[in-house]
Amino acid sequence: MPPPTLLLPHDPLAERRVDPHYSAEAQLIRGLGGGTALVDHDALLAGRAAEAVRRVPADTGPAWYRGWMLPVAAYAAFERALADRGCRLLTSAAGYAAAHELPGWYGTFEGATPVSVWLPADAGPGELAAAAGRLGSHGPAVVKDYVKSRKQEWHEACYIPDLADPAAVRRVVARFVELQGEFLSGGVVLRRFHPFVAADRAGGRASEARVWWLDGEPALVGPHPDTPGERPDPDLTRVRPLVRALGCRFVTTDLALRADSGEWMVVEVGDGQVSDLPRGTDVSALLTALLAA
Numbered sequence: 001m002p003p004p005t006l007l008l009p010h011d012p013l014a015e016r017r018v019d020p021h022y023s024a025e026a027q028l029i030r031g032l033g034g035g036t037a038l039v040d041h042d043a044l045l046a047g048r049a050a051e052a053v054r055r056v057p058a059d060t061g062p063a064w065y066r067g068w069m070l071p072v073a074a075y076a077a078f079e080r081a082l083a084d085r086g087c088r089l090l091t092s093a094a095g096y097a098a099a100h101e102l103p104g105w106y107g108t109f110e111g112a113t114p115v116s117v118w119l120p121a122d123a124g125p126g127e128l129a130a131a132a133g134r135l136g137s138h139g140p141a142v143v144k145d146y147v148k149s150r151k152q153e154w155h156e157a158c159y160i161p162d163l164a165d166p167a168a169v170r171r172v173v174a175r176f177v178e179l180q181g182e183f184l185s186g187g188v189v190l191r192r193f194h195p196f197v198a199a200d201r202a203g204g205r206a207s208e209a210r211v212w213w214l215d216g217e218p219a220l221v222g223p224h225p226d227t228p229g230e231r232p233d234p235d236l237t238r239v240r241p242l243v244r245a246l247g248c249r250f251v252t253t254d255l256a257l258r259a260d261s262g263e264w265m266v267v268e269v270g271d272g273q274v275s276d277l278p279r280g281t282d283v284s285a286l287l288t289a290l291l292a293a
Contacts, residue, residue, distance in 0.1 A: 003034050003291040004090060005060050007082075009041040009067040015055075025066060025283060032284070034291045041067055044074050049081035059086035064250065064290050065273040069147065071185065072097045090293065091250055091273055099248040099271040101146040102189055108246045112238055113266040116191040118146070121177050121184055128170060131190050132163040139163060140193035143176045146186030150179055151226075159193065194265065196256040209234040209255045209264075212272055212286055214293060216244040220286040224254055228278035232257075234264045242266075249293070 006029045009019040018026045018038060026036050037060060043052035056063075063082070070078065076093035091099075098104035106116055117131045135141055141160045142149060150157045157176040160169055173188055196206035208224035209232035218240075223230040234255045243251060250272035255264045277283060 002061065004293060005035045005037055005056075005063040005087070006287075006290070007037050007039050007056065007063050007065045007067070007087075010038040010055070012042065015040065019067070022066060025287065028284060029287050029291070032288055032291055034287070037063070039065075039067070039078075041070075044070055044078055047074070047077065049074070049077035050084070052078065053081045053085060053087070056082060056085055056087055061086070062088050062090050064090055064293075067274065069100075069274045070096075072101060075100075091248070091271065095248045096271050096273075098246060099251045099269055100274070101186055102144075102269075103146060103186070105246055105269040109242050109266050109269060112242060113269075114192045114194055116189055118187050118189045120187045121145075123173075123188060125166065125170060128173060129166055132166070132169055135163055135190060135192050137163055141169075142191050142193050143172055144189045144191065145176075145180060145184050146189065148180075148185065150176055153179065160190075163190075195259040196265075196267075197259050206256045206267075207232060208267065210275070210277075211236065211239070211253045211255065212275070213243045213251050213253065214272070214286075214289045215249055216240070219289040220281075220283065222281055223278055225276045225278045228280075238264070239266060250290070 008022045008026055011017040011019050029036055037056045039056065040052040075096045079089050079093045082089055102116065103118055106113065115135055117134045119127050119131050139162065141163050142158055143160065157172060157179050160172050163169060177184060177188065198206055207227050207230050210222055210224045211218050211234065212220040218236060221234065223232060239253055239255065243253065252270045252272050252275040253266050254268040256267050258265055
């Protein structure tokens with residue numbers, strides 16, 4: 001049986017060429033004996049899935065996607081359009097949703113990740129107060145949607161100093177929703193905030209490890225793209241059975257070291273197909289594993 005094909009987004013300025021962000025992976029996969037095909041990410045976002053996959057050869061067979069994030073509905077349309085051309089995504093639409101959006105993976109990782117609640121983006125003051133109550137009604141929290149936060153606007157649209165201050169909860173949530181705009185995914189998530197060891201050990205962004213899992217085994221362990229200079233060595237003992245329990249073939253977990261307990265905590269789970277890598281990372285082992293899957 002031939003190895004899976006790697007589906008990559010094309011360059012928006014040259015549709016016969018791979019997007020420059022993924023060109024190194026494309027070159028490496030071909031050097032390893034794998035095949036690649038191009039898809040139109042913009043067409044997928046616009047709801048034109050059949051057009052988006054027109055450059056994927058008929059009867060391609062099994063394939064992995066490596067590209068930019070897609071909303072769950074767009075990924076499902078992507079899967080259907082590929083199936084019509086005889087190409088089977090090795091991550092199903094259900095598997096993508098389970099790993100990509102927090103409500104899909106939270107139940108599996110509960111206890112190993114910050115306590116979280118989610119509610120509609122247009123939730124009113126009463127719903128926000130009830131959500132804060134489910135987090136204990138006091139102490140710090142962070143705001144995100146089902147997929148992403150706005151860490152770059154930390155004090156404005158991410159961090160809530162104290163859930164006991166309902167005005168602050170409403171203000172930060174409203175600003176987050178405003179800034180996310182049309183890119184808001186799912187709804188609003190409130191998560192209990194924990195202090196993590198910082199990258200420079202003296203403050204700043206938390207030092208995170210990104211672990212790439214294939215069929216329940218770590219295929220690559222490295223830094224998070226936000227802290228590319230770090231060389232983390234996370235303890236995976238607690239996380240490994242949880243990844244297996246999730247049942248998704250290709251996922252990532254972002255782990256951070258708690259400053260108070262010294263315990264590695266899962267801060268995010270993602271679909272491996274749309275998770276990013278720090279520039280310059282050696283991905284040969286990861287891509288070799290994907291070709292053998």
